[in-house]
Structure formats: C-alpha cells, structure tokens
C-alpha cells in the first residue's frame with residue numbers, strides 16, 4: 001500500500017496540475033495533496049483567484065486525489081510525511097532538489113513541468129477578456 005504526497009497552490013486548476021497529480025497517483029495507491037492556505041500563499045508571494053475552500057473543492061473532485069490537507073508553512077512536510085506514512089514525495093521540476101532533505105523519510109521524485117500552461121499565463125488571458 002503506497003502513499004504519495006505532493007504540495008501546491010493549485011489555483012485556476014489546469015492540465016499542468018492534472019498531469020502532475022495523475023503521475024503522482026500513478027506511483028502508488030493513495031495521493032495526499034498539501035494545499036497551500038490563503039495565508040501561506042501570501043507568504044509564498046501568491047495571490048489566489050480562488051479561496052482555499054474553492055481550490056480544495058476542485059482537488060477533491062479529482063479521481064487522482066484521495067485526501068487534501070492544509071499546507072500552512074514550509075516546515076510541515078517532514079511531519080506530514082511521517083504522520084501520513086507517505087512513501088513517495090512528488091513535486092514539479094521547478095522545485096528540483098529543493099526538498100531532497102525528505103529523502104531520509106521517503107522517496108523524492110520531481111516530474112518535468114507541463115509546458116505551455118501556468119496559472120500566471122491563464123490570469124493574463126482572463127484579464128485581457
């Protein structure tokens with residue numbers, strides 16, 4: 001029974017998000033997503049279009065996602081991995097190497113980002129309408 005965990009803001013959910021969630025789920029039986037809270041997003045310098053509850057609703061509607069937990073700081077990943085018995089930690093390649101400290105607790109995998117889509121780009125398109 002393999003548990004996979006990943007983290008993100010997942011604002012304006014798009015196929016780049018779907019791709020990494022699909023690939024993460026494909027590695028195991030259960031996928032947990034640490035979803036950045038609105039407050040933590042401010043710390044990350046991100047302003048979301050959708051609230052935490054809305055973004056959580058979107059993720060929970062996906063067959064790939066089994067559990068959504070709040071991500072409220074940079075320090076919680078090790079405890080999350082341990083307390084959820086996560087076997088594999090997954091992030092997109094823009095984070096390559098940044099979470100290798102988790103390797104003493106679980107496998108760490110970075111997947112290539114999906115080209116041609118980003119929340120930032122989507123916002124630009126929407127704002128032009």
Ligand code: C2G
Nearest residue numbers: 007008009010011016017020091092093113114117
């Ligand atoms: N992603 C991707 N391809 C894209 C866009 C995003 O593979 N075109 C991946 C990112 O690499 C990340 C995940 O989708 O693994 C979520 O992306 P964001 O919501 O932008 O997450 P981010 O703000 O990078 O937050 O503690 C980790 C942070 O919470 C990650």
